[in-house]
Amino acid sequence: MIECKGRIAVLTSGGDAPGMNAAVRAVVRTGIAKGYEVFGVKRGYNGILNKEMELMTFQDVSEKLQHGGTFLFTARSAEFGEEAGKKKAAAICKEMGIDTLVVIGGDGSFTGAKDLSKYGVNVIGLPGTIDLDIAYTEYTIGFDTAVNTAMEAIDRLRETSNSHERCSVVEVMGRSAGYIALWCGIANGAEEILLPERFDNDYDKLIEEIKKNREAGMTHQVVINAEGVGHSYELAQRIEEATGVETRATILGHLQRGGSPTARDRVYASVMGSYAVDIIDQGKKNRLVGYKDGHVYDIDIEEAFKMKKSIDDYEYQVASILGTRCDYKNI
Amino acid sequence: MIECKGRIAVLTSGGDAPGMNAAVRAVVRTGIAKGYEVFGVKRGYNGILNKEMELMTFQDVSEKLQHGGTFLFTARSAEFGEEAGKKKAAAICKEMGIDTLVVIGGDGSFTGAKDLSKYGVNVIGLPGTIDLDIAYTEYTIGFDTAVNTAMEAIDRLRETSNSHERCSVVEVMGRSAGYIALWCGIANGAEEILLPERFDNDYDKLIEEIKKNREAGMTHQVVINAEGVGHSYELAQRIEEATGVETRATILGHLQRGGSPTARDRVYASVMGSYAVDIIDQGKKNRLVGYKDGHVYDIDIEEAFKMKKSIDDYEYQVASILGTRCDYKNI
Amino acid sequence: MIECKGRIAVLTSGGDAPGMNAAVRAVVRTGIAKGYEVFGVKRGYNGILNKEMELMTFQDVSEKLQHGGTFLFTARSAEFGEEAGKKKAAAICKEMGIDTLVVIGGDGSFTGAKDLSKYGVNVIGLPGTIDLDIAYTEYTIGFDTAVNTAMEAIDRLRETSNSHERCSVVEVMGRSAGYIALWCGIANGAEEILLPERFDNDYDKLIEEIKKNREAGMTHQVVINAEGVGHSYELAQRIEEATGVETRATILGHLQRGGSPTARDRVYASVMGSYAVDIIDQGKKNRLVGYKDGHVYDIDIEEAFKMKKSIDDYEYQVASILGTRCDYKNI
């Protein structure tokens, strides 16, 4: 008979991301294996406030690993947004004997977690967002799947674009972060990539390059546009008018959020979920689990929020060299 | 030494569709095997007018079968649209000794073919369009791939829609024909399907059903909307406002045109391409190759244009029974 | 308040096939919609004998459509194989008020159903097998998915085979039926296809062709071998020894049985499941649902067993023309 070491609750919050289920499964199973009781919380922070929490068994997380989305559901919570809501949530955790709350989500969810920790709940965060827009970590659960989903869609678009000798504008997710756009830019061999972090709004230059490439013999082009730059339909129209090249826009949208997670998302989500329980077991408090310099690590939640993120310069340069072909007859 | 029986030219025209390459390959290889010279024409009817035609060998069509798009390219031709253009095209065919032109495309391309036949060129049509909107045939090259592509995207959307307990509006291709929408409706278990052939613009009823389903306990919904009904962003907004359920729209767009063809598209395109050469070899003139009652067949081009198409009633009924769940607690 | 029209039970039997879940869902939902109570039976005929049957609701079959396998499980039953077992099964059905049993499976499962019908249970069969080896129907649930799965695997094999300029022997499923092999043969552009229905065991001729093709300049080859011909590892060794061409064998095996069903398998399985309930509702007895001449139909179970199946001659001929390239420099 193993004595129970304590109670852990786990929730998913913010936009869903493929691999969240794998992370929940890892928290539950590792938790049980190490002697904890683990509760699954439904609908993000709402589930604490509404006491939608259930004790999980090893079998409850069977057959979840391979599915996208989150079987715990996710939601925004207006009530938890208020100070009173956080206080109430902490009280409920205390009342239920929950020492530690594992939050799988993005920056917004971690802000909530940080605030909650002030009321005495130990919070551990796992980065779950397709956007890779969290400063303290080089990997977020769901990014790998989202990039592959977008890439496969753009492979298809390039094929039809090529058949019609068109220009394609493709909008991928990323409001303030251009990682999906940058990775697809390289992976799809895009001729142009517009990132919120880099694009200078010089549309004339963009159009000039497209024109030059056509004159140099290029028969089709793919422009990858991040959501944060946006206006893809207008951009397509503008390119068509200025260049005479038939141009179509596609906004990939929410389909980038779904789908069975890739191997990497399943493996890293599993490792991070196990790691979260390990640091709980070591008595650590208020940490975020991340991936840095090729390894899983953890960092104080306050420290993590001080960090700044930017696009990888070298990758951006590689994308530019491999894709921009406007002078390719001369070199 | 086999004596050459004649010259066949093959082109792809209109919107591209996965499987067109398989069809071209089959025409080329069967043509050669049966003693013909086969010319590949670039960029649809333009390629005749511009004499962009090349004699093809067995090897020229190697490694094409598995790729989407069309390696012969496709384009609209303003010049061929004019009577003078057709006359000129026929003259060029005659000049080059091309007896028969195989046209892979949709209704618009077949209209051009029919007109061209009046100037003495034997035309054979193969149905190539993702929309399945050609009356004389129950199968068109590309439909199977497009439906699977759309279905997989909608599977992803349902997953994220489920995690957030949202309503999803998904727009699939089909301007006047709702086949992709109907098939995805069944294949994705959509709660609502809006087809140009059936939808009565009764948005109030639609919204009423969505509301009722929510009240009955349904936590997420997928509304599949055909391009011909359209206005998906507006529809999503209207649903959200009327029901209070968070609703997002996605327009799948041109990605439905690309991608490696499915087995069915490869097999049927291959069989149809071979069949086209067989009927040429039998001396048939001005025929369209189709698929009807489970078999490949051919029909006179004039006859084919007299036919009318409509949505399969039984499939529509099945979609309605399996998807509409508003009273499901009562039955 | 709808009066209950009767009780239907549904089971899956024999080898599982993608789309079985879609068929069960359609039987359950259409059954409920038309006023029946529908029971799901676990583990094939065993589930009747062991009374593993549960009344199903509309929601019980939610989120099943997109998954391969069968959530009702499947198994062989030694007990049901005996006459006494069938008698007992019929008695249990009577005792539980089950008028009609819907069996989703292959030839073996239908033989069991036919025998059961003699004890007064009305049996309706739906063809569920990846092998397409049932005489009365041109479509079986799961075939389309299995062919696409095999085709994608062979696309991959061709790529690596091409890089190494190898010969690849690929064994696909089909003990007595070569449909998967034939379809992959066309879809993958295989240079050789060995079907149980056609292969004359003339390995010398096969090797001669491979040699000739190499001499004519072909740099890689794919030989698709049906399970019923078998001996793939030995064949690869024999080819390598006789031709000097590096040759590798792969047996795709059970992975061909799994996977999310294709659109066609989902749609046809749904239509057939609904159709099964419709004919029950019309008072029909002991019928098999099939697909013939492009339409869903039903046939008396005794009649169905008298039919014979053979490979489509035209498709086989197309495969031979498009793939066999040994003389391709001369024509």
Add this chain to the structure above:
Amino acid sequence: MIECKGRIAVLTSGGDAPGMNAAVRAVVRTGIAKGYEVFGVKRGYNGILNKEMELMTFQDVSEKLQHGGTFLFTARSAEFGEEAGKKKAAAICKEMGIDTLVVIGGDGSFTGAKDLSKYGVNVIGLPGTIDLDIAYTEYTIGFDTAVNTAMEAIDRLRETSNSHERCSVVEVMGRSAGYIALWCGIANGAEEILLPERFDNDYDKLIEEIKKNREAGMTHQVVINAEGVGHSYELAQRIEEATGVETRATILGHLQRGGSPTARDRVYASVMGSYAVDIIDQGKKNRLVGYKDGHVYDIDIEEAFKMKKSIDDYEYQVASILGTRCDYKNI
């Protein structure tokens, strides 16, 4: 007019791996962009000996990025294996003005490169192998795609295994390295993982665990077996005989080598290819490009060969905790 800085040759060698084309493309395009002439060498080291080398343009590597395999082909070379062969190869490089040879391959190919460097050719290696079995680097081109391919196949196997309540033995590639097996083990939630680095040949213990899991209520099991452990068919038979549980073996084989590369393989291959040219441009000699601690780096070829690799302990532990469920009713 840019002055030519020198001549680079690039080849692929050893087993092909998805992403090799992306790496070649990056070497060619970055090379041209930085002022080099880049030659593509056919069929590995053979291509030098046979002078199968062609000057590449920007366009020659168009539409290669998304394809698996290697368009430069790959082969073993008996002649290059001899000292005389290496001497001859070096002489040919000198004669053609080729200063630097970029070799994309695995350990065996790098040994050849190291030897060649002694005859005055500057060699730069890029790690291209699906096995991840090169000590100096934590990433090899092709691993990510191979793992995803294997994982998807195993997802399918689990589905059918589940329907039949079977045990599945799946053999994945990896003769001396168990990385694919380990990653699939976590990604597929395998109940057992046999790695060449760890498996102690205690089959009795393995069988005991499978038995216990069944007794505890587990209805299906997946055993992932690395090629280096092997004997999968025998293992399946042994499990079936000892446990009475129906057990099937599948050897995934060469299909793990093919397929369109994942985003990660495309991006990292592109970055590494560009990086290779950058270090050439910096005048570095005889280096291997790798990925370590989350970053691309380069290391002296002699140094690299001194390193030793082992399985990640933490990942192995996570796999064990998450998959081994034999006591799961008690904890």
